[in-house]
Structure formats: structure tokens, C-alpha cells
Amino acid sequence: MPQDRYDVVITGGAAIGSAAAYFLTANPDFTGSLAVIEQDPSYQHCATALSAASIRHQFSTPENIQMSMFGTQFLRSFGETLEVDGQHPDPAFHEGGYLFLATTAGLDVLRENHAIQIRLGADIALLSPQALSSRFPWLNTRDIAAGSLGLSGEGWLDAYGMMQGLRRKAIAQGAKYLSGKVVDVQRNGRRINAVILDDGRVMECGAMINAAGTGAAALAGLAGISLPVQSRKRSVFYVQCPTALPSCPMVIDPSGAYFRPEGQGFITGISPSSDDDPECDDFDVQYTLFEDLLWPLLAERVPAFEALRCGRSWAGHYDMNTMDQNVILGLHPDLDNMYFANGFSGHGMQQSPAVGRALSELIVYGGYRTLDLNRLGWRRILEHDPIIEKNVV
Ligand SMILES: Cc1cc2nc3c(=O)[nH]c(=O)nc-3n(C[C@H](O)[C@H](O)[C@H](O)COP(=O)(O)OP(=O)(O)OC[C@H]3O[C@@H](n4cnc5c(N)ncnc54)[C@H](O)[C@@H]3O)c2cc1C
Incomplete structure (x- = not known):
């Protein structure tokens, strides 16, 4: 008979959900049961798997800097920390800057x-x-x-590998990963009593974490909460250049264009202008963005890029916080047991270790024990008091 009650139910099992599952099950003061519900165990469409997989300390908001610095620390000892059965996962962290x-x-x-x-x-x-x-x-x-x-400390990695390392260790520590989509919740006053899956299963929960990425607003809506998070498509172009660029870091051009080494070539991208950036869910790569805008900018910055060739590229979606492009973290003031970690707006992969740890502290201790992330909570959203991050890429 499958268990139908867990102390913590996490909806979404990619970087954020798996980091929360890992840190909760690693916390000696957490003695409860935990389930992660993931609608797509192949993870092929989630932001984590489709991201540019890079980590930087160059933000303007102290909390963003501190979260990424913890991310670096965590990545540096990843294999040791997340060892399972003698296997040491390697997130291929390259500190290229x-x-x-x-x-x-x-x-x-x-x-x-x-x-x-x-x-x-x-x-x-x-x-x-x-x-x-x-x-x-x-x-x-x-x-x-x-x-x-x-x-030092900044660079890029295998984001899918990082997520799988967290997931595998969380499972080894007792987390249950269940396949299914959360299609409803049972809310009674200030509490979420249960989540309901698409196959009709009712799963009671002591606490619930919304780690649903671009699905987060829909999930919040089931609980009667309006979450200002929308899906935004970003294309990542893979290019090859006949000329080598020695010691090339992740370069952020003043135009907003970025490029960094990847395998034998580079990945590159740029956000579309805000008037051409609708909420959408298709995966069509925006090649016109590359031809019309990005390539000319790249060739201006690196003359050798005149000769580049565009190869296999992809598009993914991230969870954009439409108010201030920073994560909305923690309990909603109307609810005693629904935790949010949404709206990362393009920097959530690198923040996942810090956010997983933060969620475990909130659930186990009722407050932060390491980094004070209170400013990133719901208050600023409800009081329209944004935290403006100046370095959004
Ligand atoms: C093109 C691109 C480039 C990026 N580059 C970077 C970068 O360089 N560095 C960086 O730090 N970040 C980057 N990001 C952002 C980063 O990928 C995300 O912020 C991060 O992966 C968010 O993780 P998540 O677990 O919250 O969401 P996701 O990875 O999207 O995972 C959410 C999961 O929830 C599941 N789910 C949703 N709804 C339900 C439901 N109702 N029931 C069950 N399961 C559900 C989904 O299937 C999914 O697996 C990039 C994103 C994109 C798209």
C-alpha cells in the first residue's frame, strides 16, 4: 500500500526541489518523511536541464552574492558531500570566471x-x-x-549532473521521488492539508514546498495565492569559431549579450527586448534573434566571431518574477505550511544549494540559521517594495 502522507511534500524535483530534498534529509534535526512529486522524470523541459549552467558572484544584491558564493563552496566539495555507495558525482565545475x-x-x-x-x-x-x-x-x-x-569561484558546470547528484543523495537519505502532476490542493484555512495528483491520488502533507519553476504560479493559484511569476523563453545558441579565444571567461557585453566556452565551441544568448518577450511555452529557437541582433553584437566585441558558425541550439523557459526578478522565498503570510521558492528569473540553478539549505532551515527551525534571506520573502511583493538587482543577464 503506497504511503499517502508525508511530513513534507515538494512539488517539482529539479534543481530547487532536489536541493531542498537533499538539505532537509541531510539535516539531523529533520526526522520526518519527505516526498518529491515530479511530473516529468525525464527532466527534458525543465529550466535546470536547459540552462546556461553558469555561476557568478557578480550581482548587486548582497543576498544574491552570498547565495552564489555558497553555491561555489558546495560545488567545490560536491563529490565528497554527495557520495552514494562509493560513487562521487562530478558536476564538472570549471572556474572560468x-x-x-x-x-x-x-x-x-x-x-x-x-x-x-x-x-x-x-x-x-x-x-x-x-x-x-x-x-x-x-x-x-x-x-x-x-x-x-x-x-575564482565563478564559472560553469553540468547543471543536469548537479541536479542528479542532489536527487540521488536525497533518495539515499530517505526522500521518495514520485512521478505525477499536482493538479489540486486541499486548503483548509491557513493550511494545505493535501495535494492531489493527476491520477487521483490524494497525498496528505505536513508542509508543502512549491518548487515548480514555470509551473509555480499555477500551483500557487490552486491554493488561492497570486504569484507574480511567468514563463519566459530564452534561446541558447551553440556556435563554433575557427579562431581560438584563449582563457575566455563567461563574457557579459554591455548590450546584455553573453558568451562562454562550451566543448569545442561557445554558447551565447541575449534576452529579447521586453516588448517582444511574451509569456510562452513553445521550444522554438529564436534564430532571428541570433541573426539580427546577437551575431552583430558578438562580431563587434570579438572580431574573430565574424566567422562563427551556428550549430545545434536550444530554447528553455525560466520562471520570471515580473516584479523584481529575484526569488520569492519562504512562507506566504496567509499560509502556515506552504513554502515558495520561485521567480529566480535566470539565476536559480546557481542559487539552488543556498535555497535548498534555506528551505530546510525554515521548515526545521522556523527561521534562517545561516544566510539571512528574510528580505527575499513575500513581504516585499505584497507591499510593492522591490529589490532591484542591477546585474540581471
Ligand atoms: C536558457 C536558460 C539559461 C539559464 N541560465 C542560467 C545560468 O547560467 N545560471 C543559473 O543559475 N540559472 C540559469 N537559468 C535559470 C535556472 O535554470 C532556473 O532558475 C533553475 O533551474 C530553476 O530551478 P527550478 O527547480 O526552480 O525549476 P525547473 O528546473 O524548471 O524545475 C521545475 C520542475 O517542476 C516540475 N513541475 C512543475 N509543475 C509541476 C506540477 N504541478 N506537478 C509536478 N511537477 C511539476 C517540472 O516538471 C520541473 O521539473 C537559466 C534558465 C534558462 C531557461
Whole structure:
């Protein structure tokens, strides 16, 4: 007879759901039962599997910096921490760094951000155009006033591998992963008593975590909560260039275009303009964005990119917090047992270890024990008091 009551039910089993499952089951003060409900065990459409899989400390919001710094720490000891049956998962973490470039117009913000990052212990250097040119001779710095480069701790990884490592360890520690879609919840006043799956199963819960990514707003709606999170499509283009770019980091152009090494080539992308960025759920790659906007920008920044060839590319969707593009984390004030971790707006993969740990602290202790993430809670949303992150890519 399958169990139909769990102390914690997590809806969504990708990076955030699996990080929460791992940290809860690893917490010696958590003695309850835990189930993760995932509608697509192949994970082929989730943001985690389709992301650009990069981690940076170069944010403007202290909490974002601190969460990513914990992400780095966690990745560095990933294999050891998540060992199962003598197997050490390898998230292929490569500390290649981020390089944010600024023109004169963006110089003050770059410097302000850098000061915050340094204060929090991030290893970021501010470089002049001359220093940039000697370090990266392939880069056009004519219009550049300065760049900030992550010297350690930032880089890229295998996001799918990270998620699977967390999932596997969570299962080894007692988490149950169940296949199914949550299609309804039973709410009684301030509590969610149960979730209902698409096959009719009713699963009672002591607490529920919404880790449903782009499905988070629909899930919140089942509980009568309006969550300002929408799905946004982002195309990631894989390109090859006949010329090598030695020591190429993840480069963030002042235009918002990004590129970084991937295998024998590079991945690159840019967000569409906000008036051409509707909520959508198709997976069609926006090749016109590449041809009309991105390639010219890339060729301007790196002349060798004139000769690039676009290869197999993909599109994924992320959970955009339409108010301030930062995660909405924790309990909703109208509910005593429904926790949210949604609206990451393109930086949730790297924040998943910190958010998983934070959720475990909220559930087990009723408050944060390590990083104080209270500012990222619902209050700012309900009081229209946004936390503006200046470095959204
Ligand atoms: C193109 C692209 C590039 C990105 N690049 C980066 C990057 O470089 N660095 C970074 O940190 N982040 C990046 N992100 C963002 C990052 O991928 C996400 O913030 C992060 O993966 C969110 O994880 P999640 O677990 O919340 O959501 P998801 O990975 O989307 O997982 C949600 C899961 O919930 C399941 N689910 C949804 N509804 C239900 C339901 N009702 N019942 C059961 N299951 C349900 C889904 O099937 C899914 O598996 C990128 C995203 C995209 C799309």
C-alpha cells in the first residue's frame, strides 16, 4: 500500500526541489518523511536541464552574492558531500570566471557593484581597458571603460549532473521521488492539508514546498495565492569559431549579450527586448534573434566571431518574477505550511544549494540559521517594495 502522507511534500524535483530534498534529509534535526512529486522524470523541459549552467558572484544584491558564493563552496566539495555507495558525482565545475564589461555609461554601477562584491569576500578584479586587452587580446575594448573579472569561484558546470547528484543523495537519505502532476490542493484555512495528483491520488502533507519553476504560479493559484511569476523563453545558441579565444571567461557585453566556452565551441544568448518577450511555452529557437541582433553584437566585441558558425541550439523557459526578478522565498503570510521558492528569473540553478539549505532551515527551525534571506520573502511583493538587482543577464 503506497504511503499517502508525508511530513513534507515538494512539488517539482529539479534543481530547487532536489536541493531542498537533499538539505532537509541531510539535516539531523529533520526526522520526518519527505516526498518529491515530479511530473516529468525525464527532466527534458525543465529550466535546470536547459540552462546556461553558469555561476557568478557578480550581482548587486548582497543576498544574491552570498547565495552564489555558497553555491561555489558546495560545488567545490560536491563529490565528497554527495557520495552514494562509493560513487562521487562530478558536476564538472570549471572556474572560468565571469567578465562584466562596462562602457562609460555603466562605469559607476560596475564600480558600485564591485565594492559590494568585495565587501562580501568575492574574488573579483576591476580591470582597465589596457589590462583587459593584454589579458584577452581577442577582445575589442575600444568602447570599454572597465571590466570586472571573477578570478575564482565563478564559472560553469553540468547543471543536469548537479541536479542528479542532489536527487540521488536525497533518495539515499530517505526522500521518495514520485512521478505525477499536482493538479489540486486541499486548503483548509491557513493550511494545505493535501495535494492531489493527476491520477487521483490524494497525498496528505505536513508542509508543502512549491518548487515548480514555470509551473509555480499555477500551483500557487490552486491554493488561492497570486504569484507574480511567468514563463519566459530564452534561446541558447551553440556556435563554433575557427579562431581560438584563449582563457575566455563567461563574457557579459554591455548590450546584455553573453558568451562562454562550451566543448569545442561557445554558447551565447541575449534576452529579447521586453516588448517582444511574451509569456510562452513553445521550444522554438529564436534564430532571428541570433541573426539580427546577437551575431552583430558578438562580431563587434570579438572580431574573430565574424566567422562563427551556428550549430545545434536550444530554447528553455525560466520562471520570471515580473516584479523584481529575484526569488520569492519562504512562507506566504496567509499560509502556515506552504513554502515558495520561485521567480529566480535566470539565476536559480546557481542559487539552488543556498535555497535548498534555506528551505530546510525554515521548515526545521522556523527561521534562517545561516544566510539571512528574510528580505527575499513575500513581504516585499505584497507591499510593492522591490529589490532591484542591477546585474540581471
Ligand atoms: C536558457 C536558460 C539559461 C539559464 N541560465 C542560467 C545560468 O547560467 N545560471 C543559473 O543559475 N540559472 C540559469 N537559468 C535559470 C535556472 O535554470 C532556473 O532558475 C533553475 O533551474 C530553476 O530551478 P527550478 O527547480 O526552480 O525549476 P525547473 O528546473 O524548471 O524545475 C521545475 C520542475 O517542476 C516540475 N513541475 C512543475 N509543475 C509541476 C506540477 N504541478 N506537478 C509536478 N511537477 C511539476 C517540472 O516538471 C520541473 O521539473 C537559466 C534558465 C534558462 C531557461
